[in-house]
Amino acid sequence: MTERDSQRSALYAAERLVFNVFERAAGGGNTLTIAGTTITLPPEARFGSVDSVRHYVDRVVAMAPVIDRFERARTPVSVRTRRGQHQAHYEYDPAGGAGVIAVPVATQGRWAMRELVVLHELAHHLSPGSSTDKHGPRFAATLIDLVGLVLGPEAALVYRITFGDSGIGVG
DSSP states (O other), rough: OOOOOTHHHHHHHHHHHHHHHHHHHTTTTTEETTEEEEOOOOOOBBSSHHHHHHHHHHHHHSHHHHHOOOOGSSSSSEEEEEETSSSOOEOTTTTTOOEEEEESSSSGGGGOOOOOHHHHHHHHHHHOOSSOOOOOOOHHHHHHHHHHHHHHHHHHHHHHHHHTTTOOOOO
């Protein structure tokens, strides 16, 4: 019997809410009130090429707080084009432990060329989660921690509240 990716659809739905929060905040000066707290969100990077995503990923995994927090930050991860697709994805090589983030550059997939999507894929690389429950509680915790280290505690708070309100297990 194959185990299913138990939180995948709920996590993706919660992330769409987070993406909308960032887009609305960007249109209104990046300030919003969430859970009774007014915060200012950082601007979210948008990427124009696979090379710019590659350089971004290299900078993130080289950050001292990321290296200190995630053992797999020292494990190689590369970025490549995902042709003919509408989504980004992460590939793990169990033989060598390296990872590959694939991002679409076609017009239909341009939405994936954003910082939050790239951090999601990088969280797959950094997460010690199982191969069967790819979007489980350990992955969700890794994603929140990574967002906090890279974009700041305000962005992590948005994820934490949205995931909690959406029933996403974090652990």
